Amino acid sequence: MNPKSPLDELFRRKLAHYEVPPSDDLWGNIQLARAKKSTPRLPFWAPWIITSVCLATLTYFSQDFLFPKQAESTAGEEKPLQAYFAPTSGTEAAIPIPSEKPRNQSKIVAPIFKNSLPPQDAFIPTNDLEQVTNTANITNQIVQPSESTFTSFTNIATIDASLPHELSMYSELLPVPFKKKLWFAKIDFLLSQDFVHSSLTAKTPLFETYSTSRNNQEDLKVSNSLAVRMGISTLKGWGLRSGIQYSRMSQTLTLAIPDASQRTTSKNTFETIDIPLILTKEQSFGKLRAGLSLGTYLNMAFNQKGSFYSPSGTLIEFTSSKPGAYPAFKNRLGASLYSGISLSFPIGNSLEFIAEPYVRSRIPSISAEDYVLEQKIWYGGLFIGFRKQIGKGFYLP
Amino acid sequence: MRYLNIASPVEDNELIQGCLRQDRKYQEAVFRRYVGKLMVVSLRYARHRMEAEDILQDAFIRIFDHIDQFQGKGSLEGWMRRIVVNTALKNIDKKSFSNEIIGLETTAEDTSGALPSVFSQLHEEELLQLIQQLPDGYRIVFNMYAIEGYSHAEISALLGIQESTSRSQLVKARKMLQSQILEIQKVAV
Numbered sequence: 001m002n003p004k005s006p007l008d009e010l011f012r013r014k015l016a017h018y019e020v021p022p023s024d025d026l027w028g029n030i031q032l033a034r035a036k037k038s039t040p041r042l043p044f045w046a047p048w049i050i051t052s053v054c055l056a057t058l059t060y061f062s063q064d065f066l067f068p069k070q071a072e073s074t075a076g077e078e079k080p081l082q083a084y085f086a087p088t089s090g091t092e093a094a095i096p097i098p099s100e101k102p103r104n105q106s107k108i109v110a111p112i113f114k115n116s117l118p119p120q121d122a123f124i125p126t127n128d129l130e131q132v133t134n135t136a137n138i139t140n141q142i143v144q145p146s147e148s149t150f151t152s153f154t155n156i157a158t159i160d161a162s163l164p165h166e167l168s169m170y171s172e173l174l175p176v177p178f179k180k181k182l183w184f185a186k187i188d189f190l191l192s193q194d195f196v197h198s199s200l201t202a203k204t205p206l207f208e209t210y211s212t213s214r215n216n217q218e219d220l221k222v223s224n225s226l227a228v229r230m231g232i233s234t235l236k237g238w239g240l241r242s243g244i245q246y247s248r249m250s251q252t253l254t255l256a257i258p259d260a261s262q263r264t265t266s267k268n269t270f271e272t273i274d275i276p277l278i279l280t281k282e283q284s285f286g287k288l289r290a291g292l293s294l295g296t297y298l299n300m301a302f303n304q305k306g307s308f309y310s311p312s313g314t315l316i317e318f319t320s321s322k323p324g325a326y327p328a329f330k331n332r333l334g335a336s337l338y339s340g341i342s343l344s345f346p347i348g349n350s351l352e353f354i355a356e357p358y359v360r361s362r363i364p365s366i367s368a369e370d371y372v373l374e375q376k377i378w379y380g381g382l383f384i385g386f387r388k389q390i391g392k393g394f395y396l397p
Numbered sequence: 398m399r400y401l402n403i404a405s406p407v408e409d410n411e412l413i414q415g416c417l418r419q420d421r422k423y424q425e426a427v428f429r430r431y432v433g434k435l436m437v438v439s440l441r442y443a444r445h446r447m448e449a450e451d452i453l454q455d456a457f458i459r460i461f462d463h464i465d466q467f468q469g470k471g472s473l474e475g476w477m478r479r480i481v482v483n484t485a486l487k488n489i490d491k492k493s494f495s496n497e498i499i500g501l502e503t504t505a506e507d508t509s510g511a512l513p514s515v516f517s518q519l520h521e522e523e524l525l526q527l528i529q530q531l532p533d534g535y536r537i538v539f540n541m542y543a544i545e546g547y548s549h550a551e552i553s554a555l556l557g558i559q560e561s562t563s564r565s566q567l568v569k570a571r572k573m574l575q576s577q578i579l580e581i582q583k584v585a586v
Binding site (some may be wrong): 009012020021023026027029030037391 | 425462
């Protein structure tokens with residue numbers, strides 16, 4: 001108790017029950033301020049969603065710019081592939097394409113560029129190559145996927161069938177060892193903004209009130225991540241990716257002891273470096289490729305900076321790099337589970353735009369072993385970025 | 398719009414329940430019941446009336462936003478007073494506590510032991526004005542120590558200053574108040 005001073009007592013006694021009316025418009029101002037505050041604002045992740053949708057839309061429509069409209073068959077029907085290899089003169093013969101079984105013509109649109117190449121030049125989009133190569137009735141010796149978006153069959157249609165040895169001139173195009181599986185190497189550059197949910201559980205009933213208070217104060221955090229992933233994938237869409245990811249989770253807490261008598265603001269940050277190991281399966285839907293990604297993240301480092309209230313109401317700093325700071329968290333977090341849905345559009349030569357919404361859960365607690373609370377976290381967010389194919393593909397030995 | 402009749406014996410608990418439902422009638426009832434006393438708290442920390450109303454506005458927004466954190470361990474009025482004080486302290490410049498008043502005795506000796514009887518004849522409004530005329534650092538420490546009842550250790554933790562600074566600011570505040578009151582007395586005589 002403070003020592004009594006007559007002067008202090010005078011002020012305390014006289015002002016204890018004294019009242020001063022505020023201005024008439026104070027209540028109206030409070031209502032107005034609260035109404036403004038409660039006006040729904042866009043959630044923090046909305047700009048990312050909007051940007052992604054805009055980029056995806058732009059990407060989709062830019063296809064017409066990058067790759068001009070392709071001519072459909074004149075009768076409005078798709079022609080059999082063989083029709084595109086028709087000889088252009090009487091002295092030339094088309095290379096026969098066996099077709100023991102009727103092929104699914106709707107899958108392959110063998111388009112011809114208008115006004116750019118002679119009509120006998122046939123092209124098959126790369127996206128359709130998989131369907132071509134997967135179709136048993138297409139001769140493997142004809143179609144080879146290459147780096148270019150469109151594989152030209154120019155001149156093939158004019159090869160003299162009587163000179164089969166001249167096919168060796170086209171060895172770059174023709175002999176493809178399809179018995180081996182063709183793999184593609186790709187690299188992803190990704191950025192994400194995520195929200196992080198954490199839950200704190202008391203290890204003993206004594207700290208249940210404390211865990212409730214901390215849960216109320218520390219529910220939502222915002223995280224940004226930067227990832228580079230290298231991966232290999234097959235024509236059938238199976239892939240394996242790994243790389244490195246840096247995440248920085250930040251939170252601004254208004255810390256309060258339970259009766260709200262003391263408040264302070266703390267800006268806490270948590271940084272993680274993880275190595276992802278992800279298995280993917282993708283499928284083409286026209287130009288869009290959609291896929292499922294499942295895997296694990298192996299944490300390599302976990303650094304923290306900031307403070308929170310202790311159960312006794314004192315402010316505690318837990319900055320991991322500061323000597324003497326309270327060791328409330330682990331330095332390494334082990335493994336977490338990852339699942340995502342990847343969507344990609346081709347936007348250029350061997351380049352794709354990627355959007356990948358994901359969720360990730362941290363399996364073990366992030367709290368130190370002897371800390372009174374057990375804290376678990378879950379991430380959810382959206383990766384956006386680019387995927388670049390490296391080279392033309394390769395065959396594993 | 399129909400207002401809740403706050404003259405009727407509505408318990409604080411009922412008001413709190415109404416505020417928890419974000420019922421504007423109950424919020425206004427809480428406002429009207431306590432705003433006079435809280436305005437005095439705000440005026441004690443502010444330099445002028447306009448600043449006091451700004452503090453009070455922010456404080457009431459916090460009160461209605463965080464009414465769920467009131468656990469009923471003390472009185473609703475006490476909890477609201479603490480929020481008004483915390484709101485007032487939010488924007489304090491720490492430099493306020495290092496400013497010295499030239500010409501004012503800086504020894505740590507407390508000379509407020511005995512008060513002339515005229516002191517008790519001062520009106521509340523005059524006392525409030527005297528507090529408002531104190532420099533920022535003096536005013537805040539005097540309010541927290543003399544009226545709110547915080548200890549120097551608590552003041553130092555809440556304001557992020559040293560305990561010795563809190564003590565010296567209090568002594569200076571008391572001396573300044575005494576000299577101002579004596580000035581009033583001289584003028585009155």
